[in-house]
Amino acid sequence: MYDKYMQLTWNDAIQFLRGIGVTLSITLISLIIGTIIxxxxxxxxxxxxxxxxxxxxxxxxxxxxxxxVVQLFLIFYGLPMVTRIILEPYPAAIITLSxxxxxxxxxxxxxxxxxxxxxxxxxGYALGHDLKSTFIYIIFRQSLRILVPQxxxxxxxxxxxxxxxxxxxxxxxxxxxxxxxxxxMKPFTVLGIVFLLYYFIxxxxxxxxxxxxxxxxxxx
Numbered sequence: 001m002y003d004k005y006m007q008l009t010w011n012d013a014i015q016f017l018r019g020i021g022v023t024l025s026i027t028l029i030s031l032i033i034g035t036i037i038x039x040x041x042x043x044x045x046x047x048x049x050x051x052x053x054x055x056x057x058x059x060x061x062x063x064x065x066x067x068x069v070v071q072l073f074l075i076f077y078g079l080p081m082v083t084r085i086i087l088e089p090y091p092a093a094i095i096t097l098s099x100x101x102x103x104x105x106x107x108x109x110x111x112x113x114x115x116x117x118x119x120x121x122x123x124g125y126a127l128g129h130d131l132k133s134t135f136i137y138i139i140f141r142q143s144l145r146i147l148v149p150q151x152x153x154x155x156x157x158x159x160x161x162x163x164x165x166x167x168x169x170x171x172x173x174x175x176x177x178x179x180x181x182x183x184x185m186k187p188f189t190v191l192g193i194v195f196l197l198y199y200f201i202x203x204x205x206x207x208x209x210x211x212x213x214x215x216x217x218x219x220x
Contacts, residue, residue, distance in 0.1 A: 007184040019176030020197060026093050026172065027159045033094070034101025034158075035151075041102060042109025056106060063103035069164050072096045076168045093165040101158050108154065112147040113139060152209030156202050163198075173197060 041056040063071065076092040079085055087095070116139050124134030166175035177194035181187045 007186060008180070008190075012180050015176050015180065016173070016193070016197065019171060019173035020201070022170065023159070023162055023172040023174075024201070026090070026097065026165060026170075027155075027162050030094050030097035030101055030162070031155055031158060033098040035105055037098065037102035038105025039109055041106035042113070045106060045110040046113050059099070060103045060106050063100055064107065068096070068100055068161050069167065071100060072164055072168060089165065089168045089170040092168060093162070093170055097158060097162060097165075100161075101154070104154055105151065108147055108150050109143075112143040112150070115146050116142045149209055152205060156205050156209075159202060159205070160198065 041060060044056050045053050045060075047053040072093070075096045076087060076089065079087065079092075120138055120142060121134055124138045129137065162172065163174040165172050166178060169175070173194060177190050181190045184190060
């Protein structure tokens with residue numbers, strides 16, 4: 001009776017594991033690339049030169065204020081029509097998620113640095129530091145305390161948003177669940193498993209955020 005209800009096989013379990021691997025690899029690579037690009041854009045946004053600080057907004061604002069699924073379709077379906085460059089689903093997903101992550105991470109970097117009181121810069125100069133050393137030894141540590149928990153929250157959100165790559169045929173966890181559902185005709189059971197798998201992946205990240213927040217915490 002149980003086997004008849006589930007209609008799942010060991011091969012399905014293997015497919016779920018492969019789907020998890022695809023989801024995690026796409027997310028991890030995208031987060032690394034997006035964090036690096038976002039950090040650079042965020043630092044440029046902190047420039048006192050208004051023209052220079054406004055340049056990153058050309059990339060940041062469109063990506064922050066448009067649906068991720070539209071960005072994904074533009075890269076996968078639209079880009080080949082304009083540039084004749086045809087991307088496979090995997091690189092298309094990484095490019096889209098990387099740029100989207102970079103846009104949001106840049107905002108976090110900028111806001112975290114700006115949240116540090118101006119007097120902290122003045123204190124650094126008073127102690128004999130120049131602009132670079134003041135940022136590294138004083139501003140950076142304080143902004144990091146603000147940035148870390150927000151960044152982890154962003155990473156968890158991006159992990160969940162990565163499920164959209166199923167729409168371009170990539171065999172991630174969500175797409176795997178969809179195909180198994182079509183075979184078994186048990187959407188509640190199969191998608192319930194997908195739900196739990198995403199939960200078990202995201203929960204350790206949330207706990208990591210709490211640990212990192214405590215580790216970087218300090219008093220002014």
